[in-house]
Amino acid sequence: MAQSPHLLIDALRRDPRPTTFSLLCERIPATVREHGEEATTAELRRAISSTQDEAVRTWLLDASWLHRLAPLDPDEARQVAKGPALWRHLDALGEPVEADPRSPYEKLMLDLLHDDISLPVASPVTGPTIAQSMLIGGTARPGEGASGGLTVFLSSLADALVTRQDIGRVVTVVLAPEPTTVTVEQNSELDHWTVRVPVDSPVALAQPDMARHRAGITWWLRRLLARCGLSPDVVHVRYSDDGSLAVADAARLLGAKLVFTVTPDPHRHLAERYPEDTGDLTAMRFDLHRVRTADHLVERADQVITIGGRQDEVLTHFPRLTPAALVALEEGIAPAPPPTGRSLVRELFAPSALPRLNVSAEGLPVLLNVGRLHPMKQQPLLVRAWLEAGLHHSTALVIIGGSSTDRTPDEQKVLDEVLALAGSEPSARGRLAVLPAWSNHDVRLLQHELAAAAPSSGAPHVYACASAKEEFGIAVLEAMEAGLLAIGPLRGGLSCYVEHGHNGFLVDTSAARVLGEGLTQVVRLGAATAPIAVAGQKTVRERFHIDAVAEPFAALYRRLSG
Structure with missing residues (x-):
């Protein structure tokens, strides 16, 4: 049974953390279905207007527009909020945004809202547009930071897909390396595009940081894909984290289908890391959050896939899944490059x-x-x-x-x-x-x-x-x-x-x-x-x-x- 609007929102007020906000976002649809949009919107309005916690107010505003709820009109929103959270809310209401930026990130956001950023517009295609996200390590050389084999695979897969007649284009979504630029570019002559989404952070995000930036990532991605003619038909996410939930939110708002690659982690990791005692409570809470995140992505996905056909362990950790609901796919590699004559x-x-x-x-x-x-x-x-x-x-x-x-x-x-x-x-x-x-x-x-x-x-x-x-x-x-x-x-x-x-x-x-x-x-x-x-x-x-x-x-x- 879904929580009442009051209990749902009160949980965030009692535990004001980014991961609690992320959990709130996942539970709002069920609350709306069971208790109604009017009751949920009214409780959001009451909580936003009464809370003295600016972070909670920001999260409630973001949770509202993410689910197409409008608890405040534009003037009311301007009275209680400021900065990017207010601008995202006003943008969702179709209202113009006028403000002075306080940081390079805010200037970039206002420039996009005012159409002051020059961005390419892709030509129409006949086949489906596929978006795939790589928010962890996506801009680094493989082997640096958090970038690894998945970076290599997604690049090769995208290039292989766009050479086919039955796929229109592929869009790879990564995070921009700094909060001062936004880049949308086509990779050489292929119809493979890369969208670099800016985040309000001076350093690359790790998985524990994603929940804090969830609404911002969704806003930028929805805006950029629509603006550049890259709205996807299918969106594929592969990590059990809040970054994938942000991309899934953008997919929902853009009307795209969602694919999720599920693995036994983080359930297996949680079971092995804490066999008897709690150990590091902070780490354990985040690991539990990742377990919930994986469960939410499985629930939201239009198709769940496994890697290499290893279904038994996945089914053990995700009892709601059945073998018939899973599709097993394998990864692969591109041909090796020709020799250059230089001895490595x-x-x-x-x-x-x-x-x-x-x-x-x-x-x-x-x-x-x-x-x-x-x-x-x-x-x-x-x-x-x-x-x-x-x-x-x-x-x-x-x-x-x-x-x-x-x-x-x-x-x-x-x-x-x-x-x-x-x-x-x-x-x-x-x-x-x-x-x-x-x-x-x-x-x-x-x-x-x-x-x-x-x-x-x-x-x-x-x-x-x-x-x-x-x-x-x-x-x-x-x-x-x-x-x-x-x-x-x-x-x-x-x-x-x-x-x-x-x-x-x-x-x-x-x-x-x-x-x-x-x-x-x-x-x-x-x-x-x-x-x-x-x-x-x-x-x-x-x-x-x-x-x-x-x-x-x-x-x-x-x-x-x-």
Whole structure:
């Protein structure tokens, strides 16, 4: 049974936090259905007019226009509110906005309201327009900050979709790197557009920050897509966070269908992180909020999909879902770029302030690890396992990832741990290379260069993914496509395509000891693993080419838009 308008709004007044506001937004539709629009609007009016808490007043105004409710007329709204929240409310009422900006973000918002921003207008298309969001790490180079394999996949998928006759265009939505610019641009000659949505923050948003900016993201996205002729037929979100809820709100206001990719996280993460006691209460509250967010997105989506067909665990965490309600799709990769003639392997030996290989590593099997520096990726655990297992005597380890400057706290923490481990074992000097993130283009070329020059032992070079889990593993697919031998975690989605001992290996990555044992067992097989690397390459090239992967996505989008 839906909460009464009074109880619903009173919950925000008693617990005035951004996540409570986000929860309020999700519960308003049910309250309106059960108690009526008039009663809900009246309670919003009473609460907005009586509260002394400016943040609560702002959230209630935003919750109102997000659900096309108008508790205050324009003059009343001007009496109790100011700034972006007031302007969003007035804009929803069709009222002009006149104000003086107090920040670059406010100036940008007023410029859009006054049509003082020059923006492109896309030409009409006959096929459906698909919007996909990438609000976490969307503007960074893959491997920097929060940007990873999903960034690579969405770019490749968009380009593959727009080359088809049955898809009109694709719009990728990311957050602008700074609150002073708004950019809408077409990517080269393809009908793939990127919309960079500004947020009122001097730094890139992390997931816990999204709820505070939910209404702003929705407002900008709805405004920009409509203004530029990019209104979507289908919107696809992939994160269980308030950013996805903001994009889902824009989809609803624009009349688009919603697709949500569901994963066992964050339910699995919550169960594992707090098995007995509460631990960090702040972290636990946010993890619980993400669980609710995932539940809301599942409920709101016109289609829920899973990655790689792993439905059992998803159904365990989402009991309202049924197998018939899910569609299983796979991710994939674009073909590797052509060689340039420049040796990227030599870059691993170039002098640097960070560890690099030296002549003692020449001819040894390389264990390559590529990805963002993050606790879930477990680069320090990989280094520890490599050292404690004594693998530094017979192999070289190369870690590529992280920002070169302005590192996030997670990046700096992981890097510090890796460097401390590197310095703890003098005999490993020259056998470990640590490099900041490379472009995906250069990573692919490096992988192919390594695969083409196997060690004298005949054993293939190895791609060592030490993550606690991988939902799918785009970087692993790319390494397998090049011909590297893939070793990855038992947990997660790699088992959808890695058959242990046939086309790769799955190992326990829960602790340094067991990871070291798993790596050692594979490395000791030597040249006997060469056919396994070849089988892995065959698997990826036959099954995960981006054009083949794009076909079921296109079919799903066509069905929903029809």
